[in-house]
Amino acid sequence: MEFSFAPAHAQAEQAAHKHRIHPQHITHTPHYPIGEVLFHGYGRQHTDAVQVQAASLDSQGGLVERWLSDEAMTAVVNGDMRYAFNHDVLFGAIDVADTLRDIKPGDEQEQTSVLQSATQTAYEHIFAVLDAQRFTHLLRIWNYLPQINTETFGLERYRQFNIGRQEAFLKAGRAAFKGAPAACALGSQGEHLVIYFIAARNEPIAIENPRQVSAYHYPTQYGPKAPTFSRASLTHTASQSLFFISGTASIIGHESVHVGDVTAQTQETFNNLDVVIANANANTVTQAKQPWSYADLYLKVYVRHAQELDLIKTVIAQRAPQVLAVAYLQADICRDDLLVEIEATGIRDN
Numbered sequence: 001m002e003f004s005f006a007p008a009h010a011q012a013e014q015a016a017h018k019h020r021i022h023p024q025h026i027t028h029t030p031h032y033p034i035g036e037v038l039f040h041g042y043g044r045q046h047t048d049a050v051q052v053q054a055a056s057l058d059s060q061g062g063l064v065e066r067w068l069s070d071e072a073m074t075a076v077v078n079g080d081m082r083y084a085f086n087h088d089v090l091f092g093a094i095d096v097a098d099t100l101r102d103i104k105p106g107d108e109q110e111q112t113s114v115l116q117s118a119t120q121t122a123y124e125h126i127f128a129v130l131d132a133q134r135f136t137h138l139l140r141i142w143n144y145l146p147q148i149n150t151e152t153f154g155l156e157r158y159r160q161f162n163i164g165r166q167e168a169f170l171k172a173g174r175a176a177f178k179g180a181p182a183a184c185a186l187g188s189q190g191e192h193l194v195i196y197f198i199a200a201r202n203e204p205i206a207i208e209n210p211r212q213v214s215a216y217h218y219p220t221q222y223g224p225k226a227p228t229f230s231r232a233s234l235t236h237t238a239s240q241s242l243f244f245i246s247g248t249a250s251i252i253g254h255e256s257v258h259v260g261d262v263t264a265q266t267q268e269t270f271n272n273l274d275v276v277i278a279n280a281n282a283n284t285v286t287q288a289k290q291p292w293s294y295a296d297l298y299l300k301v302y303v304r305h306a307q308e309l310d311l312i313k314t315v316i317a318q319r320a321p322q323v324l325a326v327a328y329l330q331a332d333i334c335r336d337d338l339l340v341e342i343e344a345t346g347i348r349d350n
């Protein structure tokens with residue numbers, strides 16, 4: 001698998017020259033995207049890419065995150081769900097419309113919010129596909145939900161999402177605590193809940209960060225059910241090593257620190273990233289021939305306030321000048337006191 005970020009206008013040109021995915025199953029030759037995600041701040045586009053309504057802060061027409069298969073692969077479209085897989089990995093996405101229905105007046109009497117049940121249903125669908133295709137192990141999940149910090153049903157929507165997510169993991173008999181996949185959960189514009197994911201046939205190694213309480217053990221002050229993710233996941237395919245660092249923020253223990261100070265939050269985020277990388281390198285099971293470093297990583301940076309972009313860029317230039325690429329997106333972060341969140345992906349040939 002290969003990875004790239006590209007400005008979205010290049011994507012539009014390419015889309016015009018390729019056949020759209022309509023049939024249920026298509027087999028593609030190598031170097032076709034196994035997954036494509038278009039990040040943009042405006043309405044929905046005519047594209048086969050997964051669409052996330054989050055504005056790209058450095059390319060005006062939006063950003064495309066592209067996962068390329070280096071082997072022949074099979075693509076499947078099934079209602080809200082699409083996925084494609086080769087010998088080693090499965091990339092999939094589910095896009096659920098209308099998850100804001102729960103803010104209509106009158107619904108508030110319901111016990112279970114629309115978002116909570118939509119999340120649970122989406123994850124159950126994901127697990128059914130993974131079990132059926134025997135790509136049993138989730139490595140990484142990206143979650144984008146509208147109005148993530150808005151309170152409805154007496155509970156912030158991120159916390160509603162966490163209930164549905166944890167319930168689905170438990171119901172499926174999957175690791176909801178130790179051994180959970182790497183993840184992130186961000187706000188988006190529009191109304192769609194968009195979840196995309198990468199799975200493999202072999203169990204990954206979950207990495208934690210000793211500076212932070214494991215997210216799946218956060219106390220209930222952050223919501224009735226804890227978030228379901230590990231700080232990073234590591235795995236090998238026959239030819240490659242994959243390293244996924246979850247969304248990482250200015251949290252020590254379980255508390256947000258440097259509230260109101262985006263520069264200090266970005267520095268603290270790098271203190272956490274440094275430790276996650278060091279912990280991954282210390283894991284003897286992964287037998288990395290070379291330690292992972294920022295020079296192996298693509299960063300995705302979520303910025304709550306677009307006007308703080310330059311402050312964040314200054315810290316990145318200082319702490320990780322050697323990264324392969326950085327993409328900046330405007331997004332709300334799952335705690336309203338967090339101003340920045342950074343995730344990383346590494347793909348390396350064995």
Ligand code: 3EB
Binds near residue numbers: 183185215335
């Ligand atoms: C944190 O460390 C910040 O709910 O899937 C980071 C990564 C965060 C993943 C998730 C949330 C999630 O708690 C927030």
